[in-house]
Amino acid sequence: MSTPNESIQLTLNGEPYAMTAGLTAADLVEQLGLGGRRIAVEINEQIVPKSQLAATPLAAGDQIEVVHAIGGG
Template identity: 50%
Template structure:
């Protein structure tokens, strides 16, 4: 299935969860926030939240600094 990831078309397996997407992006264990269709999805729901074709996904990395 195809979703829009940070503004770019991205192909994912059917029935992909947010955790699947995170693993595909090599972001497991990183400090990130994910928004799907303009709704922030809590980290506690990443495993159970299933993506559907056409979803608009934004992944934001938390970057520390001073």
């Protein structure tokens, strides 16, 4: 179990990323300044529905991809 303020290492869009242990995917989205934007989040090759981001804890070693939806025509 992680202790408060402990840092964990993730891979975010192919790059190393450190964040506080015990946070969720929704916390990560907020840290990245993407709250309220149209994005898709994939953790360890599984897409996480937006409704489940707050209930999805992140763990050391997770492979995370965050993709921005781009409109166009």
